[in-house]
Amino acid sequence: MTSANPPAPVPQDAQDVLDLLRLNHNVLISGPPGTGKSRLLGEVARGFRHQTGGPAYVRTSRIAIPATTGGPPPPYLPSPSRGTREVFPMPMHSGSKQRDLLRGIVPRVDPDSDVLRFEVTEGSLYRASEHALAPDGAALLLIDEINRGPAVAVFGPSIVALDGDKRLDDAGSPTNRTAYFDILDEQGHQISYALPKHLYIVAAMNQVDTSVEALDVAFLRRFTPFRLTPDEAVLHRHFGVHAADVPAGTPSSAAEVYSLLIAAWRRVNEKISLGRGPEYQLGHGVLILDAPPQPLPEAVMYAARVWRLVRQHVDEVFFGDTRGVADVLAADRGASPYQLDETTFAGQPVVHLRGPEYLAGDPLLAALRAIAQA
Numbered sequence: 001m002t003s004a005n006p007p008a009p010v011p012q013d014a015q016d017v018l019d020l021l022r023l024n025h026n027v028l029i030s031g032p033p034g035t036g037k038s039r040l041l042g043e044v045a046r047g048f049r050h051q052t053g054g055p056a057y058v059r060t061s062r063i064a065i066p067a068t069t070g071g072p073p074p075p076y077l078p079s080p081s082r083g084t085r086e087v088f089p090m091p092m093h094s095g096s097k098q099r100d101l102l103r104g105i106v107p108r109v110d111p112d113s114d115v116l117r118f119e120v121t122e123g124s125l126y127r128a129s130e131h132a133l134a135p136d137g138a139a140l141l142l143i144d145e146i147n148r149g150p151a152v153a154v155f156g157p158s159i160v161a162l163d164g165d166k167r168l169d170d171a172g173s174p175t176n177r178t179a180y181f182d183i184l185d186e187q188g189h190q191i192s193y194a195l196p197k198h199l200y201i202v203a204a205m206n207q208v209d210t211s212v213e214a215l216d217v218a219f220l221r222r223f224t225p226f227r228l229t230p231d232e233a234v235l236h237r238h239f240g241v242h243a244a245d246v247p248a249g250t251p252s253s254a255a256e257v258y259s260l261l262i263a264a265w266r267r268v269n270e271k272i273s274l275g276r277g278p279e280y281q282l283g284h285g286v287l288i289l290d291a292p293p294q295p296l297p298e299a300v301m302y303a304a305r306v307w308r309l310v311r312q313h314v315d316e317v318f319f320g321d322t323r324g325v326a327d328v329l330a331a332d333r334g335a336s337p338y339q340l341d342e343t344t345f346a347g348q349p350v351v352h353l354r355g356p357e358y359l360a361g362d363p364l365l366a367a368l369r370a371i372a373q374a
Contacts, residue, residue: 007046010074014043017226019076021048021140021200024224025164028146029204031228033313034283037204040228041144044202045087048140050077079198082138086131089142090124096149098156101125103184120184125158125201132199133172143203152219157181158195162222167197208279230269234284235262239292246372251365254299258292260365261303263372268310271328271374272317282313303368304360311359322351329371331355336370337363 073080128139166179239258318324338355
């Protein structure tokens with residue numbers, strides 16, 4: 001008799017990304033905040049490693065027996081014949097340099113002699129490529145928030161070699177379409193370099209984050225897009241509700257509180273899509289903080305915590321547009337605690353949104369109902 005911990009199945013969206021990697025080598029995941037981009041990156045990494053669980057314990061044996069693979073690799077797996085599979089995370093930020101991805105010369109001080117020396121670095125893409133060039137090797141470069149740094153400058157000359165048909169062949173030999181670019185060798189001399197077939201790149205970005213670097217079209221077209229959108233069904237499962245209709249009267253159970261919260265979130269996204277565009281919506285993940293409590297008072301407190309995040313997002317999306325914020329928050333409608341005041345200053349019309357910065361208890365429930373029914 002054996003006991004083992006089989007791995008959780010790879011989610012369908014991660015399977016879809018892996019299948020795109022298998023076909024096109026490079027995938028760019030995008031979507032509004034809270035749609036699960038970082039979660040999906042983690043699932044893609046787990047699926048790429050193709051781990052089949054830990055060792056199984058056989059009662060009649062004195063040692064653990066490694067679990068078998070349990071059949072052929074799944075059809076979506078990139079480089080299925082390769083067994084030495086590694087994932088290389090690459091943090092991208094405003095200070096990222098080409099040497100962090102490829103190779104570069106950096107100064108080092110010898111701790112023993114205090115002598116200044118120069119060394120050639122090995123960046124994430126270079127290390128992943130070298131691993132993929134090895135016999136039986138396959139590598140996945142993982143970049144979260146790729147537009148948090150100057151990605152085009154960081155990738156530098158390697159951009160021309162990213163396309164799948166510009167790689168080396170299965171044996172690591174060039175084809176008539178292989179693209180080379182210059183890179184430093186161990187001694188700091190420039191050499192020609194090409195990317196291997198069994199190297200894959202998946203990155204994620206928030207497409208409408210205006211505080212980060214823009215990605216040019218020539219760079220983006222090297223990646224197959226995979227877009228995530230807000231998914232209300234995820235919230236139904238998380239909160240254990242079958243629908244998110246607006247409950248009649250004051251909520252009398254946690255389920256009714258969560259249904260009201262989801263209905264208000266849905267209406268906020270509809271308003272944002274109309275006023276700013278669907279890419280500015282708020283993902284379902286923002287409503288998922290932890291396990292939803294079932295006692296009614298705790299459920300209302302949970303909704304209050306979530307609503308602070310929703311309100312912050314609305315203020316950011318409609319920054320400088322008081323009327324836009326007021327419309328999303330259903331000011332002056334029903335029992336809404338928000339009012340839109342209009343006055344003049346120096347002969348010019350001025351509008352102010354009055355109402356509590358943070359909501360809780362009955363005012364929160366009244367605001368959610370007004371927004372959901374607006």
